[in-house]
Amino acid sequence: MNxxxxxxxxxxxxxxxxxxxREKLFYEMEIEKNPALKSAVHEHKTxxxxxxxxxxxxxxxxxxDHIHSSSRSNTDAVLNQLKLHVNKYWKTASVAASVAFMASILTFMVARSVYQRDNRNSVIQLKGYINNIEKEQKKINNEIAKVKKKVAPVPEGPSKYTGTSFALTQNGYIVTNFHVVDGYSKIFTFTADNVGHQTEVVVTDAENDLAILKITESDFKFGAKIPYSVKKSNPSIAQRIYSLGFPKEDIVYNEGYISSTTGFEGDSSHYQLELPSSSGMSGSPIVDESGNIVGIISDKLSQSEGITFAIKSKALLNLIKKLPKDFNSNEIASNQLKADSRSTQVKKIQPFVCVVKVYND
Amino acid sequence: MGSNSQFNMSDESLISSLACGDTKAVQYIYKSFYPTIEKMVFKMNGSVDDAYDIFQDSVTIVYEKAKADDLHLSCQLSTYIVSVAKNLWLKKLSKNKRQSVSVLYDDMEESVAVDSDISHFHEFENNVTKLQDCFIKIGEPCNTLLKAFYVDNKSMQEIAINFGYTNTDNAKTQKYKCLNRLRKLFFNKNENEFLNERTY
Known part of the structure; x- marks a missing residue:
């Protein structure tokens, strides 16, 4: 990255x-030599x-805005100005009266019409004033929203436990293993950009070891629409699959196949996979060749290398039914990865795979 | 309209204090020119809101030119700003396909050529619209991070603390990634452009 x-x-x-x-001179020479750099510099400038x-x-x-609203709200000033105008025209009128009565009436009428026009102006100004109150109100609401979204800081020190999770909706519903978050309330999800977001548990299924969480920031959004779908039907034995997870700080890709359609000791809610895995990968998505999520890594056989168990996606879909109404399950209903090569699929899925870290209170 | 104020400031000193971002200069400009421009926009079928919008844009143009030391006027500042406002409003009207107003306000005293200033401004405005669009697309935290650095002028140290990065280098890396994403969106690039290569 350097x-x-x-x-x-x-x-x-x-x-x-x-x-x-000196540096500038050399750099400019380099720019002239390198058209890619030249256009990069140009873009940066733009x-x-x-x-x-x-x-x-x-x-x-x-x-x-500040000046405009305070000048509009200063009604005294507006009134004073109005008085000033009236006085001015009345003076004109009285002078005219001493010259000729008719002329004075004429002047009076002129003055009156001017006065009326000023009046009309003040009505318009008042309207502006109300508009400004509205604007101010909007501003205040925005400020409140800003304060509300003040992000909770990621706790100092090492986390107690980490796992992998992946997005179910663009607005921050994610899924991981129940055992990752069990008993913890201080949960942070680290998105692909390595920023921690406070997260809460929404619904859990201890039996199937699933937990659906939600990033609490009200304006949180993943950068794009969810590209994958969660598959309803079970894949068959021998089907090739891959996983994306966080056994270390950076995301790791692994591939393998479904070795059995049941899990440990014949557990029918799980698959057995021939897939390398290690701690931290709990909650990783298992993806089939066309980019559907078919399962979620839960555990591995401690004694063996390469045998991993995954929860079937059906259990996830069942749990989703318990979610509140703001959860849009259409977001994971269509798959946009079918036509993509494996590396493109991975590149598109990657932003939606996150690290979950839990901390002691 | 300088007569509205208790004291008169020369155009030159007004422009130089505006260039420094002095809010008093903005206030003076408001007091001196806003009523004229409001009246003008009223006469040309505009509302108070229209007038205020146009005024804001006009002052932005004057401010940016002053800041760039590019405001060399051959006329009074008042003439310049009124011409800018008039042209902005005419452009807006023709864009909205409202009735032709050239007849409505041909008795404009004097005006100066401001076309290039206005087209520059509109180009900037379009870029900002596009930028804001891209900001929405890149999502959080990139949105807030980039704005903190490039718009609110926060230091990388402050950003590192506010965003919970362990050190400034991490924050810098993040800023780079975000800017790169923004750049790709803004210029409609594909991923894996030259900046990912290490050829230079």
Whole structure:
């Protein structure tokens, strides 16, 4: 990862004009030699300009909103201005009256019409004032929303236990093993970008070792639609499958096949898989060749290498039925990976596979 | 309309304090020019909201040009800002296919050519719209992280603390990943572009 990051840090340094003359000269020579770099620099500049514009307009908008609303709410000032206008025109009228009575009436009428126009203006201004109250209110609501979404900090120190989980909906429903979260309330889900999100248990099925969790941030969203589906029917023996899980900090891909359609000691809710697995992979999705989720890793035979047990996806679908109404099961009903090569499938699934870490209270 | 205020500021000093982001300058501009522009937009079939929107855009244009030291006026600032507002409003009207208003407000005193400034502004605005769209698409935490760094000017240390990263390097890596995703979305790129290669 260091290569591209360094490249990009240099681009940023160059665009911010933080290079000394010598460095800049060399860098510009390099840019001329390398068209890919040249276009990267150009793109970065465009993005930075857009950011800057966003910043500028935010500054002007918020400053003006403040001035605009306080000037509109200052009704005294508006009234004073109105009085000032009236006085001015009355004075004109009285001067005119001393010259000729007719003229004074005329002037009076002119003054009156001006006064009326001012009145009309103040009505419009009042309307603006109400609009501004609405705007202010919206702003306050936004602030409240911001405070609400204040993210709980990830606890210091090492986690007690880690497992793997994967997304069921874009708004943060995920599934893992019951034994991963059993007895813990401090649960954090680390998405592919390595950011921890506070998570709560929504519904569990201890018998089948399943737990459906929800990331609590109200505005949390996975970056894309769920690409895979959870399969209703059971796959047959010998079918090839693969898994994605977190036995270490980085995601690990493994492949194998279904060696038996029952689990440990004939447990019909499980499969037996010929698939390497290790701790931390509890909760990993088992995916078939066309990108359907067919199971979830639960445990392995401690004495043997390569034998892993997985919960059948049907148990997951049964548990989903117990979820609240805001859970949209359509999201995992269609599979968009059928036509993709294995590596593309994995690349698309990867963002939806997360680490679950539990901490002591 | 400078007469509205108790004291008069020269255009030059106004522009230079605006360039520094002085809110007093923005306030002065509001007091001096907003009533004129509001009246103008009213006359050209606009509402209070329209007038205020147009005014905000006009001040943004003036602010950005002032900041870039690019506001070399051959006329008074008031003439410039009114011309900008008028043109912005005309553009908006023609876009909305409302009635032609050229007849409605041909008695504009004096105006100056502002076309290129306005088209630059619209280009920026389009980019910002696109950017905001991409921000939604990249989701959290990238959205907040990138805005914290590039829009709110937070330091990487602050970001590392706020987002629960163990150190600044992790936060930097994350920022890079996020920016890269944003870049791909913004420029409609496929994944695995050249930046993933290590050829330079």
């Amino acid at each position: 290569g591209p990051i360094n490249t990009y840090e240099l681009i940023e340094k160059y665009c911010l004009d933080l290079m000394d003359d 993005l930075m300009l857009s950011f800057e514009h966003m910043q500028d307009r935010d500054f002007i908008h918020s400053t003006l």
